[in-house]
Amino acid sequence: GAGVSQSPSNKVTEKGKDVELRCDPISGHTALYWYRQSLGQGLEFLIYFQGNSAPDKSGLPSDRFSAERTGGSVSTLTIQRTQQEDSAVYLCASSLRGTGGYTFGSGTRLTVV
Amino acid sequence: QKEVEQDPGPLSVPEGAIVSLNCTYSNSAFQYFMWYRQYSRKGPELLMYTYSSGNKEDGRFTAQVDKSSKYISLFIRDSQPSDSATYLCAAENSGGYQKVTFGTGTKLQVIP
Numbered sequence: 001g002a003g004v005s006q007s008p009s010n011k012v013t014e015k016g017k018d019v020e021l022r023c024d025p026i027s028g029h030t031a032l033y034w035y036r037q038s039l040g041q042g043l044e045f046l047i048y049f050q051g052n053s054a055p056d057k058s059g060l061p062s063d064r065f066s067a068e069r070t071g072g073s074v075s076t077l078t079i080q081r082t083q084q085e086d087s088a089v090y091l092c093a094s095s096l097r098g099t100g101g102y103t104f105g106s107g108t109r110l111t112v113v
Numbered sequence: 114q115k116e117v118e119q120d121p122g123p124l125s126v127p128e129g130a131i132v133s134l135n136c137t138y139s140n141s142a143f144q145y146f147m148w149y150r151q152y153s154r155k156g157p158e159l160l161m162y163t164y165s166s167g168n169k170e171d172g173r174f175t176a177q178v179d180k181s182s183k184y185i186s187l188f189i190r191d192s193q194p195s196d197s198a199t200y201l202c203a204a205e206n207s208g209g210y211q212k213v214t215f216g217t218g219t220k221l222q223v224i225p
Binding site for chain 2: 004035040041042043045048056059091093101102103104105106107109
């Protein structure tokens with residue numbers, strides 16, 4: 001597609017439930033990133049995928065968070081046993097060569113009640 | 114201390130004003146600097162991408178980097194109401210893939 005596509009755009013879930021967030025990057029972009037944006041906190045790096053290399057998971061806040069990227073394209077971020085502090089906008093970005101010239105999606109706004 | 118610091122604002126200016134947005138950073142290894150614009154309920158959009166010190170101009174926007182003082186600026190000339198958004202500065206190390214570190218963003222409002 002023309003841009004980075006994320007779904008769902010909004011998700012309300014009950015505390016303790018699992019959620020899956022999807023990202024479809026720009027075709028041909030080898031690098032894919034997940035960030036989390038909370039009010040007043042800026043963008044927090046979560047995980048990075050580059051081609052067939054092992055992902056950089058250093059930003060994942062706990063073992064409840066995991067992500068995969070299938071076939072070098074679509075990525076899914078999974079949050080297990082959601083907590084209220086997980087409420088945020090989850091942003092996916094892709095880039096051609098892993099530099100900072102990212103293209104972001106519009107994000108998934110997650111609310112845990 | 115965050116590696117990239119940015120005044121959250123909000124900053125309110127009249128239409129046509131020159132806007133100056135600023136960031137400071139602490140990591141001397143940062144070599145690439147970016148400005149992103151983010152409208153409400155949208156993802157950030159890359160505005161400017163610069164390497165090392167100096168100025169880069171693109172239309173009404175000028176990005177300036179002073180590595181000696183670890184200071185990053187974005188100037189917007191002839192500001193328009195459509196420039197009302199949150200502006201995020203960002204920086205990364207050199208040498209291929211590195212995580213980009215973002216500031217918290219400055220909210221700008223241009224009043225008609």
